[in-house]
Amino acid sequence: MDCIFCKIAEGKSPANFVLNDGDVFAVRDAHPMAPIHILIIPQKHIASLTDLDGTDDRGLVGKMVSTAVEVAKKVSLSDRGFRLVWNCREEGGQTVDHIHLHLLGGRQMKWPPG
Ligand code: 5GP
Ligand code: ZN
Numbered sequence: 001m002d003c004i005f006c007k008i009a010e011g012k013s014p015a016n017f018v019l020n021d022g023d024v025f026a027v028r029d030a031h032p033m034a035p036i037h038i039l040i041i042p043q044k045h046i047a048s049l050t051d052l053d054g055t056d057d058r059g060l061v062g063k064m065v066s067t068a069v070e071v072a073k074k075v076s077l078s079d080r081g082f083r084l085v086w087n088c089r090e091e092g093g094q095t096v097d098h099i100h101l102h103l104l105g106g107r108q109m110k111w112p113p114g
Pocket of ligand 2: 005097
């Protein structure tokens with residue numbers, strides 16, 4: 001399978017790691033949209049949020065969120081604030097078909113998002 005996030009997970013493609021606990025890892029986004037832009041990615045290949053197994057993957061999604069908060073603390077964003085974003089499929093703006101949670105911070109976020 002030609003998946004860039006699986007390649008990073010397997011160490012076959014380079015990435016700037018912030019954290020790796022085995023099930024979930026965090027890397028700096030290659031094309032940052034904010035001063036701090038980190039992706040929280042599960043080791044397991046799941047193409048999109050709509051491909052999650054409601055029962056088996058529930059813990060994994062919870063772990064992704066708690067990892068994002070842990071990373072936010074690590075990069076000193078917990079007091080300033082930050083944004084977590086999930087893009088799902090075409091109209092959601094998803095470009096890499098392996099689920100990931102964006103952690104964005106270091107500037108004032110706007111609403112509504114584009
Ligand atoms: P999406 O658009 O699917 O929500 O987010 C995919 C993200 O992955 C984008 O922000 C994009 O910049 C990032 N990305 C794509 N390829 C790579 C890569 O090879 N390495 C890293 N670190 N990020 C990547
Ligand atoms: Zn993958």
